[in-house]
Amino acid sequence: EAGVTQFPSHSVIEKGQTVTLRCDPISGHDNLYWYRRVMGKEIKFLLHFVKESKQDESGMPNNRFLAERTGGTYSTLKVQPAELEDSGVYFCASSQNRGQGTSPLHFGNGTRLTVT
Amino acid sequence: TQLLEQSPQFLSIQEGENLTVYCNSSSVFSSLQWYRQEPGEGPVLLVTVVTGGEVKKLKRLTFQFGDARKDSSLHITAAQPGDTGLYLCAGAGNQGGKLIFGQGTELSVKP
Numbered sequence: 559e560a561g562v563t564q565f566p567s568h569s570v571i572e573k574g575q576t577v578t579l580r581c582d583p584i585s586g587h588d589n590l591y592w593y594r595r596v597m598g599k600e601i602k603f604l605l606h607f608v609k610e611s612k613q614d615e616s617g618m619p620n621n622r623f624l625a626e627r628t629g630g631t632y633s634t635l636k637v638q639p640a641e642l643e644d645s646g647v648y649f650c651a652s653s654q655n656r657g658q659g660t661s662p663l664h665f666g667n668g669t670r671l672t673v674t
Numbered sequence: 675t676q677l678l679e680q681s682p683q684f685l686s687i688q689e690g691e692n693l694t695v696y697c698n699s700s701s702v703f704s705s706l707q708w709y710r711q712e713p714g715e716g717p718v719l720l721v722t723v724v725t726g727g728e729v730k731k732l733k734r735l736t737f738q739f740g741d742a743r744k745d746s747s748l749h750i751t752a753a754q755p756g757d758t759g760l761y762l763c764a765g766a767g768n769q770g771g772k773l774i775f776g777q778g779t780e781l782s783v784k785p
Contacts, residue, residue: 562716591772600678601717601762601775614772649716662707663773665716 560584562666564650570672576638579669583632583652590633591653591663592625596646604648607633619644640673647671676701678765680776687753688784695748695761695779703765706739706746707773711760753783 563582571577583590592604604623605615609630618625622641627633637644647670651663680697687693697706705724709717721730723739723746730737734757736749746763760780764773 567714593773593775600777601764601773603772603774606772617772651716662719662722665709665718667715 562650562652562664564648564666564669566669567667568670568672570674571640572674573642574639576636577640577671579635579637579648579650579671581633581635581650581666583650584654584664587652587654587664588630589653590627591651592633592635593649593651593665594646595649595668596643601649604635637671640671642673645671645673676703676765676767676774678763678774678776680763680779682779683777684780684782686782686784689755690752691783693750693753693781695763695781696745697747697763697765697776698745699765699774700744701765701767701774702743703767703774704743705766706743707764707766708737708746708748709762709764711762711778717762750781753781755783755785757781758783 569577588609590607593601595601603617605625606613607627610627624636647668649665649668651665653661653663678697678699707722708720711717721737726741726743728739734751738747760778762778763776
């Protein structure tokens with residue numbers, strides 16, 4: 559089966575610009591997660607979709623970040639306007655079940671975002 | 675706020691040596707997962723431990739979950755250059771997929 563696909567793999571933008579990251583989860587996985595790793599820090603949870611609904615968005619940094627999951631398939635994460643501190647690697651993950659510790663998360667290769 | 679303290683952050687050893695990576699927290703987790711990440715790729719799950727005191731083995735890797743489910747360790751016996759990579763622990767609460775990650779251990783095994 560195809561894994562979790564993210565694109566672009568890299569994005570370099572200027573402060574104030576807009577960037578949209580895309581994630582295609584594994585087919586049939588209802589759960590989709592966004593995580594972020596800022597340089598020097600641990601990977602941190604951003605939000606969780608179950609199908610098209612936002613189940614938990616407690617990790618979203620602020621209202622410059624907007625996540626959507628159209629029709630419960632792929633997801634996008636838009637940053638508008640981007641700030642320097644948004645630089646980092648954004649990971650998407652999906653799982654079949656609720657991920658109650660026994661259902662593994664499958665991670666994509668991440669999008670490395672650099673804001674200059 | 676739940677935190678996972680992972681140590682050491684960096685580890686450089688010779689082939690054949692043993693090593694242990696630790697993850698500690700003051701919080702209780704419903705499960706603890708260990709991942710390995712290669713450069714340019716996402717984390718890949720190695721193992722999940724669920725029961726306090728549980729020990730799981732994956733070839734030369736031994737994973738242990740603390741009795742109180744607040745800490746975990748990863749022990750590698752006779753490390754090989756192929757073990758080089760970033761090792762991450764991640765704790766899951768009762769909310770399921772929302773994972774709390776440790777900062778990671780960058781392991782380098784020299785031939």
